[in-house]
Amino acid sequence: MRPIYFALFIVFSTMLYAQEPQTLQNQKNEEIADFKLYPNPAFGDVVQVITKDNDIKTILVYDVFGEVVLRDQIETSHLNISRLSPGVYVLQISENQRTITRKLVIK
Numbered sequence: 001m002r003p004i005y006f007a008l009f010i011v012f013s014t015m016l017y018a019q020e021p022q023t024l025q026n027q028k029n030e031e032i033a034d035f036k037l038y039p040n041p042a043f044g045d046v047v048q049v050i051t052k053d054n055d056i057k058t059i060l061v062y063d064v065f066g067e068v069v070l071r072d073q074i075e076t077s078h079l080n081i082s083r084l085s086p087g088v089y090v091l092q093i094s095e096n097q098r099t100i101t102r103k104l105v106i107k
Contacts (some may be wrong), residue, residue, distance in 0.1 A: 032093065041105035045082035049074065051091045055095050061104070062090040081106060 027043060034052035061070035061078060070084060081104075089104045 010038050030098050032098045033044045035093070035100050035102070037091065037102050037104065040103075041107045042081060043107055045080060047104065048077050049079050049091075051093075051095055053096060056093060058094045060092040060093070064088060068080050073080055 032051050032053075034050075036048070036050040038048050038050075040047065049059065051057070054077065054085045055074060056075050059070070059074065060068055061072075061081075061084065063069045064087070069089070070081070074080060084106055088104050089106065090101060091104050092101050093100060
C-alpha cells in the first residue's frame with residue numbers, strides 16, 4: 001500500500017511543479033517611473049500623484065474589502081479624495097500601459 005502513496009505523491013508533486021507560471025519569470029515588472037504619492041497619510045481633500053511622464057492617469061481606489069470606492073482619471077497631479085472616509089486604501093495607478101499599486105492612509 002505504501003508504494004501506491006509514494007507513487008501518488010511523486011505524480012502530484014510533479015503536477016504541482018509543472019503548474020508554475022512561466023509568464024511570471026519572463027514578465028517584466030514595468031512600474032511607473034519616479035512615482036510619488038503625498039501627503040501620505042493624507043489629512044486634506046487632495047493628494048498629489050506625481051510621475052516622471054506626468055501623463056493622463058487612471059486611478060482606482062480600493063477599500064479594505066477589495067471593492068472599488070473611487071474611480072478617476074486625472075490629467076494633473078491632483079487627486080480629489082474628499083469622498084473617502086478616513087481609513088486605509090489601496091491605489092492602483094495606470095499611466096502609459098504601466099501600473100503601480102500603493103497604500104494610502106486617510107486620517
